[in-house]
Amino acid sequence: TVDPSTLCPYCDNPLPSSPSPTLRTLLETMAKKSYPDPRPTNVLGRKAPFSTFISVCQRHRFESDILPEAKSKGWPSAIDWKKLAGRIEKLKPKLQLLIDDDSDDGPRARSSAWNEIMELVKEKGSRAATGVKDQFLNFEKTQPGYYGELGSIIIHQTLYDLFPPTSIDVESIAPLGAEEFLQRVLFPEVALRLVMEDQRLKGNSGRREALKILRDSSVYGVAMFPAEQSAEGKYGSGKLGGPSSTRGSGMHGNTKGRLERW
Numbered sequence: 165t166v167d168p169s170t171l172c173p174y175c176d177n178p179l180p181s182s183p184s185p186t187l188r189t190l191l192e193t194m195a196k197k198s199y200p201d202p203r204p205t206n207v208l209g210r211k212a213p214f215s216t217f218i219s220v221c222q223r224h225r226f227e228s229d230i231l232p233e234a235k236s237k238g239w240p241s242a243i244d245w246k247k248l249a250g251r252i253e254k255l256k257p258k259l260q261l262l263i264d265d266d267s268d269d270g271p272r273a274r275s276s277a278w279n280e281i282m283e284l285v286k287e288k289g290s291r292a293a294t295g296v297k298d299q300f301l302n303f304e305k306t307q308p309g310y311y312g313e314l315g316s317i318i319i320h321q322t323l324y325d326l327f328p329p330t331s332i333d334v335e336s337i338a339p340l341g342a343e344e345f346l347q348r349v350l351f352p353e354v355a356l357r358l359v360m361e362d363q364r365l366k367g368n369s370g371r372r373e374a375l376k377i378l379r380d381s382s383v384y385g386v387a388m389f390p391a392e393q394s395a396e397g398k399y400g401s402g403k404l405g406g407p408s409s410t411r412g413s414g415m416h417g418n419t420k421g422r423l424e425r426w
């Protein structure tokens with residue numbers, strides 16, 4: 165039989181074996197807003213409105229499932245946000261080459277983001293380039309892997325400072341416009357290079373590895389480093405963050421869907 169003290173009092177699923185201080189505080193706070201509701205699945209069960217306990221359940225799921233994966237794969241639990249803009253600024257010469265160098269073996273030709281878009285343009289033909297542009301705008305917003313939503317905001321801001329859209333020579337990036345090029349090519353390139361730096365990856369195999377990390381770690385990034393920081397203030401470590409019911413994101417949507425079925 166299961167020790168009921170190891171179960172979540174609200175959803176009866178197992179709690180992480182060593183809950184973080186954040187989770188313990190959430191559980192204590194929630195205990196005051198709920199009342200005992202012993203049930204066969206959990207004699208220590210408690211009852212509260214769904215909207216009040218959802219943050220507890222999201223947090224313990226995050227700590228039992230997503231956090232261990234992040235740790236085992238070496239994704240950072242803290243990022244030096246104050247240094248991030250500076251790191252991106254240092255990439256400027258390389259990013260400039262993506263705009264200027266349209267040779268077949270240049271940096272742009274090695275960008276998988278650029279190649280994917282060009283494939284799409286080829287598929288759709290020259291038929292209504294504007295239609296293709298609309299599709300780009302409707303694509304799910306690119307996530308910079310474990311840099312999360314907070315990273316996404318800083319990367320965008322810094323890119324727009326470094327390359328104001330009006331300063332980009334659109335002839336060299338046709339058929340894309342400046343905004344699309346910034347969002348669909350330069351943004352993923354920055355995320356890729358940041359991950360390569362973090363993980364000390366080099367060369368083409370390093371690029372492929374970094375691309376995989378970006379894709380695998382985006383759920384973690386959104387949960388760990390949401391756009392709205394907690395009371396810790398701006399650009400906090402995110403350690404006290406984690407998913408909360410007020411933070412809009414794909415992660416939140418999925419988790420909520422699962423919770424509602426319990």
Ligand SMILES: [Zn+2]
Pocket residue numbers: 172173174175176177220221224
């Ligand atoms: Zn729960």
